[in-house]
Structure formats: structure tokens, C-alpha cells
Amino acid sequence: MDFRRIEWLFLVAFIAIDIFLFAAFQHDTTAQTDTTSRSADSDTTIIKEMRTDDIKFGTPSKKSGEGYYVSTSNDDSIKSSLTSLTDQTVRYQSDGTIASTFKTAITDVDPDHPDKTLDTVVSNATLILNGRQYKYNQQLSSRNTVVYTQRVTDGQIYSKYGEIRFSLTNAGVVTGYTQGYLTDVTTLREKTETISEQKALIWLYQYNQIANNTKIVWTKLAYTRYFNLKNSSVYIPTWVIAVKANSGSNAGVLQLKHVNAFTGAILTSDSNVKTVSGSATTSD
Numbered sequence: 401m402d403f404r405r406i407e408w409l410f411l412v413a414f415i416a417i418d419i420f421l422f423a424a425f426q427h428d429t430t431a432q433t434d435t436t437s438r439s440a441d442s443d444t445t446i447i448k449e450m451r452t453d454d455i456k457f458g459t460p461s462k463k464s465g466e467g468y469y470v471s472t473s474n475d476d477s478i479k480s481s482l483t484s485l486t487d488q489t490v491r492y493q494s495d496g497t498i499a500s501t502f503k504t505a506i507t508d509v510d511p512d513h514p515d516k517t518l519d520t521v522v523s524n525a526t527l528i529l530n531g532r533q534y535k536y537n538q539q540l541s542s543r544n545t546v547v548y549t550q551r552v553t554d555g556q557i558y559s560k561y562g563e564i565r566f567s568l569t570n571a572g573v574v575t576g577y578t579q580g581y582l583t584d585v586t587t588l589r590e591k592t593e594t595i596s597e598q599k600a601l602i603w604l605y606q607y608n609q610i611a612n613n614t615k616i617v618w619t620k621l622a623y624t625r626y627f628n629l630k631n632s633s634v635y636i637p638t639w640v641i642a643v644k645a646n647s648g649s650n651a652g653v654l655q656l657k658h659v660n661a662f663t664g665a666i667l668t669s670d671s672n673v674k675t676v677s678g679s680a681t682t683s684d
Contacts, residue, residue: 446602447601447602453613460596460601460619461598462597463597465596467555467592467594467661467662468553468554468589469634470553470586470587471585472585472586472632472635473583473632474629474630474632476496477583484526485500486526487503487504488503488576495561498579500577500579501575505574507573508572509572511543511570515536515546518546522534522564530581531548533581534549534563535556537556540558543570545568547565549562549563550562550582559623562581564578594621594637594662595661595662600641600664601641603664603666604659604666609657610657615644615646618641618642619640620640620641621640622640623635626667638661639658640656640657640658641656642657643657
């Protein structure tokens with residue numbers, strides 16, 4: 401048997417295979433680059449269209465992020481802790497939140513910097529349950545409502561079920577609050593990639609959720625409730641986008657838009673999520 405000839409045949413075969421694989425790799429790489437380039441060009445065109453439609457916003461980030469599916473328990477365990485609160489009249493509500501009225505109102509709260517006074521209140525365990533898990537949220541706060549959001553995993557909850565909302569009078573007096581608290585917070589699987597801020601804005605625009613002559617006031621990647629089961633709820637990363645129209649019936653009114661940061665789907669308020677048994681209902 402001519403072993404020399406066999407060696408040459410194998411060598412030629414290996415070289416041919418290498419050439420084929422290299423050519424295939426180059427083709428796939430070129431195709432992927434072309435697709436990415438076309439997508440980037442399309443996004444740039446849409447951003448220009450938005451500005452032409454007099455939609456005001458800064459330069460949105462093109463960078464993708466990461467987030468978890470987050471599970472929480474739907475139980476009334478917080479109800480048993482209400483007796484530990486002092487100097488207030490508190491009640492547990494049917495939606496799982498609590499509402500309280502202070503017997504001694506908190507005065508001299510600066511409307512521009514309410515956290516200077518309320519940080520101390522929130523961290524006081526006899527006044528607020530689990531207050532150290534919340535952080536002052538200037539974006540969600542207004543002149544007469546001061547909002548603290550619950551911190552979970554790598555983000556914050558933008559939902560009444562994980563917020564403390566203080567009622568603030570024009571005279572700088574806080575008379576009470578409502579509180580939602582998420583218990584047994586766990587991540588369901590590894591981190592998953594999220595869409596960029598720019599993609600979220602583009603999809604809102606393409607679904608006619610941003611009118612002409614509008615200003616994007618702020619954007620935030622936070623957790624909102626996605627669906628609700630009988631004994632638990634699931635929260636997902638959501639692009640929350642604050643929009644203010646400059647004309648029309650909603651002129652000057654701040655509206656919050658929600659975009660699923662995993663899929664780009666437009667979401668409605670989590671107050672519309674229904675409780676079901678054995679299956680889930682999405683928030684749209």
C-alpha cells in the first residue's frame with residue numbers, strides 16, 4: 401500500500417475542508433455585519449424622523465443591558481407586622497398594600513428636597529415597615545407626592561406594590577402614606593439581555609405611543625409587574641419612559657410609558673394585571 405500517497409490525500413482533504421470552513425465563516429461574518437449595519441442605519445433614520453416630528457429628547461444609549469425575571473409572593477405576611485407601628489392609624493387594604501395616617505403630622509418638609517426629612521422617617525422601623533429596603537425616587541415624586549421605591553436584585557420597583565407614597569401638602573406637611581412591599585423576592589433564572597434605551601424609544605414611536613410635539617422627560621430601566629398568579633407575581637425589567645406633550649388635551653401632563661425590556665412589547669399599567677389560577681395574564 402502506498403502510505404505516502406494516502407498521507408498526501410489526507411493532507412489535500414484537510415486543506416480543502418479548511419478552505420471551505422474559512423469561506424463559510426467569512427460569508428456568515430459578512431452577512432451578520434451587513435444585517436447589523438442595516439439595522440443601525442434604520443435606527444438612525446427613525447431617530448431623525450422623531451426629531452423631525454418635533455419630539456425632544458437627548459442622545460439615547462445604544463447599549464444593551466441585562467436583567468432578571470423576578471418572583472415575589474402574594475401573601476399577607478406584612479399584615480401581621482402592622483402592630484409594631486406607632487403614632488399612626490394603619491389599615492391593610494384588599495390589594496395587599498397598607499394605608500396609614502400619622503397621629504402627629506410630619507412638618508417642615510422641603511418640597512424641593514423632601515428626602516432630607518423623610519429619609520429619617522423611612523429608616524425608623526416604628527414608623528415604616530422594612531424602610532431600609534426603599535430609596536427616595538425623585539423621578540416618580542411630584543410637588544404633593546413623595547415616592548420611595550423598593551430595591552430588589554439589581555434594580556428598583558416602579559409599581560405601587562413596591563413603593564411608599566407620602567402625601568405632602570403645599571405647606572410642607574406629611575399627613576400619611578401608602579405602602580406596597582414585595583416579599584420573598586427571588587430571581588427565576590440567569591440574567592437575560594435587555595434592549596437598549598434607543599430601541600425602547602423607537603418601538604414606542606413606531607407603535608404611535610409618542611405623539612408629535614412631545615418631550616421625553618426621562619427614561620429608566622426598572623422592574624414592573626408582568627403577570628400575576630394566585631400565590632405569586634413575576635416582575636421584569638421594563639423601560640419606563642416619561643412623556644410630556646406640549647399641545648393638545650394632555651399638554652403639560654406627565655405620562656409614563658412602559659416597554660418590556662426583554663421583547664420590546666408595549667405594556668400597560670400593572671394595575672390592570674389580573675389574578676388568575678394556574679395561568680398568567682400579561683399586563684397588556
